[in-house]
Amino acid sequence: MNDHRLTLVCFSPTGTTRRTLEAIAEGMGFNKPLHVDLTLPPSPGAGITEIDSGIALIGVPVYAGRVPLTAIERLKKIKARKIPAVIVVVYGNRAFEDALLELKELSIDAGFTPVAGAAFIGEHSFSGKQAPVALGRPDEKDLEAAREFGKAVGHKLDSHGHTNAASPLDVPGNVPHRERKPLAGIAPVSLEALCTLCGTCESVCPTGAVTVDVKLITDAARCILCHACVKRCPTGARVVQAEPVRAIVNRLVTNCMDRREPQTFL
Ligand SMILES: Cc1cc2nc3c(=O)[nH]c(=O)nc-3n(C[C@H](O)[C@H](O)[C@H](O)COP(=O)(O)O)c2cc1C
Ligand code: SF4
Ligand code: SF4
Numbered sequence: 001m002n003d004h005r006l007t008l009v010c011f012s013p014t015g016t017t018r019r020t021l022e023a024i025a026e027g028m029g030f031n032k033p034l035h036v037d038l039t040l041p042p043s044p045g046a047g048i049t050e051i052d053s054g055i056a057l058i059g060v061p062v063y064a065g066r067v068p069l070t071a072i073e074r075l076k077k078i079k080a081r082k083i084p085a086v087i088v089v090v091y092g093n094r095a096f097e098d099a100l101l102e103l104k105e106l107s108i109d110a111g112f113t114p115v116a117g118a119a120f121i122g123e124h125s126f127s128g129k130q131a132p133v134a135l136g137r138p139d140e141k142d143l144e145a146a147r148e149f150g151k152a153v154g155h156k157l158d159s160h161g162h163t164n165a166a167s168p169l170d171v172p173g174n175v176p177h178r179e180r181k182p183l184a185g186i187a188p189v190s191l192e193a194l195c196t197l198c199g200t201c202e203s204v205c206p207t208g209a210v211t212v213d214v215k216l217i218t219d220a221a222r223c224i225l226c227h228a229c230v231k232r233c234p235t236g237a238r239v240v241q242a243e244p245v246r247a248i249v250n251r252l253v254t255n256c257m258d259r260r261e262p263q264t265f266l
Helices: 016-027 069-075 099-109 140-159 200-204 228-232 243-255
Strands: 006-010 034-037 049-051 055-061 078-080 083-091 112-121 210-212 216-218 263-265
Touching: 006 016, 016 055, 016 083, 016 140, 055 069, 055 099, 069 099, 083 099, 099 112, 112 140, 200 210, 200 228
Parallel strands: 006 034, 006 055, 049 078, 055 083, 083 112
Antiparallel strands: 112 263, 210 216
């Protein structure tokens, strides 16, 4: 495996997808993959990224059982030339529904040949001390499973001589995909008493929804509720108070506390 390049492509606002992919890459024998990180807004005028050799490992989180729209927009700026791809979705212990199938379709559209897939579990973006849904995941057990999956992918690719001769990848999911139910116009707010205007929330926001200057402004219309700003705020000033989000969190705490385990498709 080491004579080939691995390109790790991810969208990962709160970092669980990226950590999972890095463990898979390690299992495949790549400790230093080339990173194409789609998490932050692309620089103005950024063009197409071409991947024309090696193997790709592509990962996104699951939002409402689908691939996040922001990730789709950015994945559409990647073009590959029949490169084998390992596709991975990371979900918050509820369900991944149509996301892996959608990622498979997107990867084929971009010119990849999906050869293996997986659904791993990451701490739910909406989780916190009060609502510990999959708190701390991927944990060591998940990362070991990710490395093992990476090894199995390596064996599969080796046995097919890095050609695309492997049988077509079958992953679960429905067509048409489930309807997206965006929580439009809702965003975290900053508690003035705790906010030091440090700017961390602006620097981690995938959609440029936050501006920090002499005061902090959030453009709720751009917010995808990824919770990166909430989780990375060093003072706990960034919180989500909107009732629809609280209702989702209550449902998660009621229904999604039993530990789910990773599923792999080879
Ligand atoms: C808007 C939104 C919708 C989500 N929908 C789902 C879902 O349908 N099922 C699920 O299990 N987790 C869901 N999650 C949780 C994320 O998939 C999960 O926390 C993932 O680990 C986040 O990945 P990241 O750390 O790479 O950002 C959702 C998270 C967000 C922000
Ligand atoms: S990260 Fe927290 S403390 Fe820093 S500017 Fe944002 S809300 Fe304020
Ligand atoms: S403002 Fe919205 S999109 Fe930006 S980091 Fe916070 S939750 Fe994510």
